[in-house]
Amino acid sequence: MSRLVVGAHYGIKDWLAQRITAVLMAIYTLVIFAAVLAGATSSHDAWRGFMAHGAVRSVTFLFIISLGYHAWVGVRDIWMDYIKPTSVRILLHVLTLLVLIGYVGWAIQIIWRL
Amino acid sequence: MTTPLAMRTYHFKIYRYDPDKDAKPYMQDISVVCDPMDKKLLDAMVKLKAKDDSLSFRRSCREGVCGSDAMNINGKNGLACLTDLAAFPEGKPIVLRPLPGLPVVRDLIVDMTQFFKQYLSIKPYLVNDDPLPERERLQSPEDREELNGLYECIMCACCTTACPSFWWNPDKFVGPAGLLAAYRFIADTRDQATNERLDNLEDPYRLFRCHTIMNCVDVCPKGLNPTKAIGKIKEMLVQRAV
Amino acid sequence: MTYTVRKFDAVVVGAGGAGLRAALQLSESGLKTAVLTKVFPTRSHTVAAQGGVAASLGNSEEDNWHWHMYDTIKGSDWLGDQDAIEFMCRQANQAVVELEHYGMPFDRVDNGKIYQRPFGGHMSNFGEKPVRRSCAAADRTGHAMLHALYQRNIKVNTQFFVEWQALDLIRDADGEVLGVVAMDMETSEVVAFHAKATIFATGGAGRVYYSSTNAFINTGDGLGMAARAGIPLEDMEFWQFHPTGVAGAGVLITEGVRGEGGILRNADGERFMERYAPNAKDLASRDVVSRSMLTEINEGRGAGPYKDYVYLDLTHLDPQVILKRLPSIHEIGIQFAGVDCLKEYIPVVPTCHYQMGGIPTNRFGQVVVTKGNDLSSPVPGFYAAGECACASVHGANRLGTNSLLDLLVFGKSSGEAAVASIRENVKAHKPLPVDAIEKSLARLDRLNTQKGGSNVHETRVLMQRTMQKHAGVFRFSQLLKEGVDKILEVAQAVARTEIQDKSKVFNTARIEALELDNLIEVAKATMISAEARKESRGAHVRDDAHDTPETPDGRDDQNWLKHTLWHRDGNRLDYKPVQMKPLSVATIELKKRTY
Numbered sequence: 001m002s003r004l005v006v007g008a009h010y011g012i013k014d015w016l017a018q019r020i021t022a023v024l025m026a027i028y029t030l031v032i033f034a035a036v037l038a039g040a041t042s043s044h045d046a047w048r049g050f051m052a053h054g055a056v057r058s059v060t061f062l063f064i065i066s067l068g069y070h071a072w073v074g075v076r077d078i079w080m081d082y083i084k085p086t087s088v089r090i091l092l093h094v095l096t097l098l099v100l101i102g103y104v105g106w107a108i109q110i111i112w113r114l
Numbered sequence: 115m116t117t118p119l120a121m122r123t124y125h126f127k128i129y130r131y132d133p134d135k136d137a138k139p140y141m142q143d144i145s146v147v148c149d150p151m152d153k154k155l156l157d158a159m160v161k162l163k164a165k166d167d168s169l170s171f172r173r174s175c176r177e178g179v180c181g182s183d184a185m186n187i188n189g190k191n192g193l194a195c196l197t198d199l200a201a202f203p204e205g206k207p208i209v210l211r212p213l214p215g216l217p218v219v220r221d222l223i224v225d226m227t228q229f230f231k232q233y234l235s236i237k238p239y240l241v242n243d244d245p246l247p248e249r250e251r252l253q254s255p256e257d258r259e260e261l262n263g264l265y266e267c268i269m270c271a272c273c274t275t276a277c278p279s280f281w282w283n284p285d286k287f288v289g290p291a292g293l294l295a296a297y298r299f300i301a302d303t304r305d306q307a308t309n310e311r312l313d314n315l316e317d318p319y320r321l322f323r324c325h326t327i328m329n330c331v332d333v334c335p336k337g338l339n340p341t342k343a344i345g346k347i348k349e350m351l352v353q354r355a356v
Numbered sequence: 357m358t359y360t361v362r363k364f365d366a367v368v369v370g371a372g373g374a375g376l377r378a379a380l381q382l383s384e385s386g387l388k389t390a391v392l393t394k395v396f397p398t399r400s401h402t403v404a405a406q407g408g409v410a411a412s413l414g415n416s417e418e419d420n421w422h423w424h425m426y427d428t429i430k431g432s433d434w435l436g437d438q439d440a441i442e443f444m445c446r447q448a449n450q451a452v453v454e455l456e457h458y459g460m461p462f463d464r465v466d467n468g469k470i471y472q473r474p475f476g477g478h479m480s481n482f483g484e485k486p487v488r489r490s491c492a493a494a495d496r497t498g499h500a501m502l503h504a505l506y507q508r509n510i511k512v513n514t515q516f517f518v519e520w521q522a523l524d525l526i527r528d529a530d531g532e533v534l535g536v537v538a539m540d541m542e543t544s545e546v547v548a549f550h551a552k553a554t555i556f557a558t559g560g561a562g563r564v565y566y567s568s569t570n571a572f573i574n575t576g577d578g579l580g581m582a583a584r585a586g587i588p589l590e591d592m593e594f595w596q597f598h599p600t601g602v603a604g605a606g607v608l609i610t611e612g613v614r615g616e617g618g619i620l621r622n623a624d625g626e627r628f629m630e631r632y633a634p635n636a637k638d639l640a641s642r643d644v645v646s647r648s649m650l651t652e653i654n655e656g657r658g659a660g661p662y663k664d665y666v667y668l669d670l671t672h673l674d675p676q677v678i679l680k681r682l683p684s685i686h687e688i689g690i691q692f693a694g695v696d697c698l699k700e701y702i703p704v705v706p707t708c709h710y711q712m713g714g715i716p717t718n719r720f721g722q723v724v725v726t727k728g729n730d731l732s733s734p735v736p737g738f739y740a741a742g743e744c745a746c747a748s749v750h751g752a753n754r755l756g757t758n759s760l761l762d763l764l765v766f767g768k769s770s771g772e773a774a775v776a777s778i779r780e781n782v783k784a785h786k787p788l789p790v791d792a793i794e795k796s797l798a799r800l801d802r803l804n805t806q807k808g809g810s811n812v813h814e815t816r817v818l819m820q821r822t823m824q825k826h827a828g829v830f831r832f833s834q835l836l837k838e839g840v841d842k843i844l845e846v847a848q849a850v851a852r853t854e855i856q857d858k859s860k861v862f863n864t865a866r867i868e869a870l871e872l873d874n875l876i877e878v879a880k881a882t883m884i885s886a887e888a889r890k891e892s893r894g895a896h897v898r899d900d901a902h903d904t905p906e907t908p909d910g911r912d913d914q915n916w917l918k919h920t921l922w923h924r925d926g927n928r929l930d931y932k933p934v935q936m937k938p939l940s941v942a943t944i945e946l947k948k949r950t951y
Contacts (some may be wrong), residue, residue: 006286011322030208076350077325080318081282134859151604151693164813167865168857172395175571177607177688179499180399198689219542220862226396239507240459249413250456252468260459265461265493265500269398304459 018073021066028063051111060111068104071094119242123147124199125207128169139218143207144169148199155197155208156183168219178335181270185222186211191272191333213275229271232288236296236314241307243321257303264298264343266336268290273330273340281299281325286319290330290340293321297343300350312351321347359793360547363785364390366774367535367551369522374742374763374770375557376505378721381771382514382555387778390549392520392538394573394867401559401571402763405498406684407475407612408490409455409760411448415469416488420942422444423480424489428758429944430475431641432712433894433911435591435919437935438896440719440747444758452491460504461774463492463681472819473615473681477641477755477951486639490757495610495684502762522577522869523796524555525585525738528789533723533738534666535788536581537796541867544860546800548792550785553737556582556715556723557767560743561878563871565708565828567822569601569608578744580874581802582715583881584795587723588921588930589734589747591713592878593886594895596754597829599645601707603665605692608827609685609704612859613670614638616681617648620649621667621701622657628666633951640951641754643895644837646706650829653705660703665700687950706829711878712895713756713885714746716921721745721770726921731932739774741766747917752894795843803869809854812869818878819846819872827886831898836887843876843883844927850876881922888929890914908948917946 035041040050050056075096083089123145131139146161156176163169172182174197183194188202189210202208216224242251274280274289288296296315299305315321321344330340368379371393382389393400412419429436431512456462456470463471470591472488480487493500509516519541526534526548532749535551561576562568579589599620614620620638622628632648633640642650649666658664670678671687675698678686716724718732721741727733742763749762826839850872857865892901892910900909918931936943 005315006317006319008317008319010346011316011318012355014318015322015348016352016355081279081323132859132861134861153605163864164811167812167855167868168859170862170864172400172574174395175401175404177404178572179684180395180401181396181405181498182399210461219860221863230396234510239511240504242457246457248453250453250462250470253464254468255464255466258464259460265503266496268499269396270402299459300459302459 003052014073019072021070024066025063030062031059053064061108064104064111068100072100091105120150121147124132124202126162127207128221129211130166130169130221131218132170144173145323152199155187155199158199159194167247168225170223171320172223176264179268181268184213184270184272184335186213191276193270193272193335196335204219213271215275215281216271224275226271228284229274229289229291232254232274233269233295236288236311238291238295238299240299240302240305241310242304243306251304253303260301260303261298264294264301267294267298267338268336270335272333273337275341276329277327278327279325283319283323288315288320288325290324290344293347294338294340294343300347308350312354313348315347316351358399360545361550362390363550364388365551365558365778366390366553366555367392367549368555368557369536370557370742370744371397371516371557372557372559372742372763373402373502373505373760374745374767375400375555375768376502376509377508377554377764378557378741378771378774380505380512381507381768382775383514385775387775390515390517390551392517392522392536392549393765394519394541395576396523397509397516398503398517398664400502401574401882402498402502402570403466404571404608405501405760406495406608406610406724408473408497408756409452409501409764410475410478410489410755411452411491411761412445412489413449413452413470413472413491415465416474417480418486419489420949421448421544422451423482423487424448424478425938426482426944427478428712428749428755429751430483430949431753431755431758432749433752433753434913434917434946435594435748435893437748437933438938439935440749441721442938442941443769444747444749444761447765447769448761448920451761451768453707454808455501455504455764458504458508459806460493460500462491462500462943473612473614476611476639476645477636478757479636485934486636488944490612490615492612492681493614494680495682497895498760508650509822513761521870522558522743523799523839523870525581526550526788526792527585528786532736533585534786534792537793542862544863546793546796547780548788550788550841551783552736553739554780555721555770556738556740556744556847557742557763558744560711561875562708562711563822564875564878564882565595565824566817566824567606567925568708569606570708575875576711576744576878577871577874578733578740579715579881582723582740582875582878583924586923587725587738588923589713589714589878590716590919591748591752591885592711592881592922593827593889593920594712594750595708595827595882596642596647596712597648597706597711598712599642599706600668600702600704601709602688602692603703603705606707607688607692608707608709609668609688609702610682611642613682613685616677617670617673619630619672620645620704621669623659623663623666626657628652628657629911634727636951641753641755644896644951646829647897649706650796663704665705668704670697671699671701678748687715693721704717709758710754711743712746712748712750712752713881713901713920715740716919717741717747717766717770718744719747719769720764720773726752726930726932739770741770752896758926795916799870799873800866803853803866804858808850809852812853812855812865812872815849816868816872816875818849819843819876822846823882825880827883829897831886831896833898833900836883836898839883840887843879847876847880857908877924880924880927884927885920885922885929889916889920911949913946
């Protein structure tokens with residue numbers, strides 16, 4: 001086929017989101033690392049207490065959402081590179097979304113169950 | 115004080131395929147004796163062709179400005195005319211293959227249609243609808259400097275055919291050479307189509323298949339940096355969006 | 357036999373500067389145009405031009421076209437036609453401004469105008485002192501120009517036939533040109549391109565010499581085709597040897613280096629050009645500089661183990677200027693001479709660079725031949741521009757930067773002339789002669805079936821070495837005489853070339869053999885024309901032309917102020933007068949040439 005079918009007019013949003021989520025995740029990782037050094041994981045109870053703190057819960061929630069979105073863009077990119085038939089790709093996109101939403105839901109459940 | 119002519123024999127393994135007679139491609143073992151006047155890989159290849167006239171490759175200027183003799187040399191894309199013979203290690207054959215990721219027409223000659231199609235897709239010409247002045251349009255030396263590192267591209271396709279993103283989506287991803295050309299016009303203060311150009315690239319495939327692997331930078335025989343140009347395009351898209 | 361015929365209003369052969377400029381004119385006019393090119397357009401050899409394009413824009417100092425015209429005529433050693441030269445110099449500013457409008461990235465001066473640098477032979481006030489006339493994009497002017505022209509052609513949807521080798525001109529019994537026969541290199545299919553106008557922009561034939569700055573593709577295809585179709589070749593004895601080719605490699609080092617202040621030095625470090633051209637020094641015209649360099653070498657002041665080159669010294673220049681204005685030269689020095697020109701001298705030697713002669717045309721790009729009493733009768737339907745043509749604006753020696761100007765001005769004027777002719781004579785295509793492609797097929801057939809023939813590579817090298825030895829920078833009557841015999845002998849071998857590769861797919865062995873068919877026509881034309889011209893003029897300097905009051909520096913205006921015309925048929929020569937009358941100003945009178 002000689003005609004080029006492109007022009008979805010999205011891309012920059014996801015590209016930017018991927019970078020922003022990456023930064024958020026990096027910051028979260030540093031915070032947790034600092035907390036570990038400060039003794040937050042000295043015992044299981046201390047760890048539970050730390051994670052149950054309102055502020056920590058909020059940033060962990062943000063982290064989970066970031067991770068989900070980051071992974072969605074990344075995995076979709078892989079499907080776009082290697083999977084050519086549109087139907088198969090849509091299926092994989094849907095499966096990816098289902099799995100990621102499932103993970104996020106599960107993670108949120110864990111955080112608020114603490 | 116004359117130094118004796120240091121002759122050296124070079125051994126080659128060359129990808130050969132002539133659809134007219136070969137059922138499938140094969141690697142040919144061939145060697146050639148070179149004298150000290152033969153400085154570049156292309157010199158040796160011209161000697162090889164004198165020996166076996168069926169060996170096919172493109173070549174023209176032999177000084178790295180026309181972009182004809184791009185090929186895969188010991189696994190890395192480059193121009194034969196800018197590759198030093200002396201730098202090849204002794205005792206190991208020089209492996210020559212066609213540029214990867216494009217259909218082979220014959221031997222080291224690839225079909226570059228897809229590469230040029232992507233170049234054409236970015237509308238590689240200056241757009242300026244102002245009434246033409248009688249004399250040249252003015253441009254400050256600083257504004258002109260923005261084009262350095264962009265306009266020098268020789269379209270040899272070393273970069274684009276070294277790019278995995280282009281291998282996977284040659285029909286949809288513009289590729290480093292095309293994107294470098296796109297930014298050459300975006301960066302030109304005389305061009306008025308910046309928004310249309312950005313619109314044209316605001317696409318998950320055309321621009322955003324670039325994952326900054328940077329093979330393009332690694333192989334460019336002119337020392338250009340397509341990845342940097344792509345980064346600048348993304349920067350402009352962000353500026354426009356936020 | 358049946359074959360494919362493709363009809364166009366116009367066919368342009370060659371997609372270098374001249375071809376692309378002509379194509380632009382045709383495409384913009386709405387005519388159905390085909391551009392045939394044996395390499396992708398941006399690989400044409402215009403891409404290798406470095407130093408600039410001449411135009412008296414006067415952006416940095418006072419300048420005007422009349423001075424430019426004077427310099428060009430003086431540079432041509434008065435062999436250039438003054439009408440064509442006036443035309444070119446007056447069109448120069450517009451030609452360059454157009455390119456800027458197309459988007460060519462010229463360097464700029466502080467006020468935003470196009471940057472201009474001095475160049476050899478370009479002077480102010482009728483030869484007084486060097487002037488900044490060369491409009492440049494760093495030292496990549498040809499690259500920037502060719503890409504800008506190609507890009508503009510994309511904008512107007514020019515139709516290209518890329519990697520098509522033109523084989524022969526189609527000329528009918530009335531002498532009219534009706535198109536070309538060409539071969540698709542990828543499939544070896546032979547097709548007749550039937551056109552109301554055919555424009556040759558096939559470039560030069562620098563590969564006729566062993567040591568050349570030219571690309572492999574510069575094989576004089578247009579000249580070969582024209583000669584085989586009975587068109588004479590004009591002034592083919594005049595070949596420019598560029599002073600600064602990298603010793604050994606032949607790669608060009610732009611004269612712009614000397615424009616920016618570079619100096620030639622002999623083995624003793626002496627700036628010898630002060631002795632040969634006290635006024636212009638290193639910026640004298642190319643023939644003068646090349647001869648001075650070879651004189652130094654011949655008198656034992658050459659450098660290197662074999663004392664066979666001189667030095668180009670940039671080390672006194674500001675490194676920032678070199679890296680900004682001459683970046684490619686810095687690269688070439690490292691790549692091909694193994695020296696860093698910021699710190700070391702570049703070894704250079706005069707190297708064959710440009711063919712001043714070519715297919716005879718007038719200033720409208722129409723190919724002209726002698727017809728009865730008319731010495732410049734246009735051949736209907738046939739045009740030529742650029743290095744393959746001889747307008748004649750370069751005469752016996754071209755000034756640097758005038759070649760890019762030539763291809764712009766005459767590319768455009770030939771396109772305009774073709775458009776006008778097609779518009780005025782709206783008649784349908786004249787029928788092709790029945791044997792339109794016979795000769796081409798016969799040539800291909802001969803090549804495919806040749807047994808026990810000569811080797812293409814060896815024959816080409818033999819031709820190149822013969823040319824180098826017998827028709828080089830300095831010419832000797834005895835060597836020329838022998839050269840004629842030798843080149844005719846080589847021509848017999850060329851007629852019997854044999855290739856092993858008979859494949860139909862991208863057969864470059866066949867292409868090289870076909871190119872050699874064209875090169876040998878150029879070699880014969882050069883050697884025979886040079887042997888016959890018993891004087892020294894511009895780039896043609898022979899030992900038996902003596903410096904006398906009547907013949908300053910051996911130039912014999914009494915007998916030789918005329919254009920040579922070489923006819924392939926019988927290797928016959930005839931001559932036509934130089935046009936000494938410009939279009940609107942007074943004749944630039946003959947005088948001794950000093951710089």
